[in-house]
Amino acid sequence: MKKLFNINDYVIDTSKFNHMLHDMESELEEKFAEYVGAKYAVMANSASSLIQMCLLGIIQNFPVSVLEKHPMFLPSIIPIAVANIVHNSGIPASWSDDVDWVGGSYVLYDAEKALSCIDKDASSFKIVDSAQEVRRNQFKETCSDDDMMIFSFYPTKPVGGMDGGMIATNNKEKAAFFKQAVHLGVGVEQDGDSWKRVLSFPGWKLHANSSQCYVALKNLEKLDEKNERLDQIKEKYNDAFSVENKSRHLYRLNVSERDLFFQEMEEFEIQVGQHYEAAHLSNQYRMSNPQSLEKSEFDSIHTVSIPFNEALTEEDVDYVISKIKQTGRVLTK
Numbered sequence: 001m002k003k004l005f006n007i008n009d010y011v012i013d014t015s016k017f018n019h020m021l022h023d024m025e026s027e028l029e030e031k032f033a034e035y036v037g038a039k040y041a042v043m044a045n046s047a048s049s050l051i052q053m054c055l056l057g058i059i060q061n062f063p064v065s066v067l068e069k070h071p072m073f074l075p076s077i078i079p080i081a082v083a084n085i086v087h088n089s090g091i092p093a094s095w096s097d098d099v100d101w102v103g104g105s106y107v108l109y110d111a112e113k114a115l116s117c118i119d120k121d122a123s124s125f126k127i128v129d130s131a132q133e134v135r136r137n138q139f140k141e142t143c144s145d146d147d148m149m150i151f152s153f154y155p156t157k158p159v160g161g162m163d164g165g166m167i168a169t170n171n172k173e174k175a176a177f178f179k180q181a182v183h184l185g186v187g188v189e190q191d192g193d194s195w196k197r198v199l200s201f202p203g204w205k206l207h208a209n210s211s212q213c214y215v216a217l218k219n220l221e222k223l224d225e226k227n228e229r230l231d232q233i234k235e236k237y238n239d240a241f242s243v244e245n246k247s248r249h250l251y252r253l254n255v256s257e258r259d260l261f262f263q264e265m266e267e268f269e270i271q272v273g274q275h276y277e278a279a280h281l282s283n284q285y286r287m288s289n290p291q292s293l294e295k296s297e298f299d300s301i302h303t304v305s306i307p308f309n310e311a312l313t314e315e316d317v318d319y320v321i322s323k324i325k326q327t328g329r330v331l332t333k
Contacts, residue, residue: 001269003309003311004307004309008160010215014211017210023210025208025213028043028217029042031217032168035220036134036139036149037136037137039169041167043212043213044182045163045207045208045209046152046163046165046206047129047151047154047164048082049204049206050166050178051085051129053178053182054108054127055086058089059089064092066114066118067091067114069117070114071092071093072086072094072109073095074093074096074287076097076279077279077296078279079276080276082129083279087285093287094288096291097294097295103133103247103252104133104249105138105149107127126148128147131152133247134158135248139170146169148174151166153215158249159220161215161216162211164216165208181206182204182207184205185201186199233251233317234308236321237321240321241332242332250305251306252305254299254330255303256331258301264327265323270307272305274305275305278296278300281297307320
């Protein structure tokens, strides 16, 4: 079977963990911050938890009247976990027809215009969802000091773990808040005693555990080598299918008669993935549709993901290409 993703296998010796069960957090945070070029990084149990906390901060600090003038714009082609968080936050939001972000990152919220309405001297910031992209110096090259960039360590993501998430920023105060907030609002140890900790504010139990950190750390160490191999496969796919995909997370193709394509791939023992459905077509979300969403609706029924992982051999890649071409279903723009 030519698999869609490669999930690394690790044996974890849990006897080495201390009684707090999150003793590997600091090592992962420091190495991840260094990798993406940020001053600080804070680990949590999931990227979803970090997004929820960021949106909670927006709804608490911005008047609704301001947010209605400057709403959040969310791609309709999106994992529903994010759509659900935005919906439940109560922040005014509108769908966008951005389908090209997939496999990369996108700005979940840009506070510049909203802040200009309430405090012209306030430092603007962006919240960036980068659950599907991790690359060296990414934060340094694309973000400002007050921005917050959120990464996912879900098993199939670029730095696969046992779930988990990381938020990167250059803002010391924001990093300190998130560090305490995910640990119940508890502050630093007193006199080096892990049992003597002060409650600074009522936070949340959202910290990652040592097993999550262990696996994510191992996969972070392999990321450069993994990305190099994915670039080689991507170049070969691009040449074969006459497309210009840039993602290192998913390799997407548009095909005709997608259900039949799935059946054919199953017969060839090639694992393919159905892409995200356009979330705006659901009647569950209270978000506006101010524009045409034709690209999202097209991708919703035509886009597939094909095997794209560092474990594929040259023979595997050639086999996938030949069988997909054999179907004659690939659509070119």
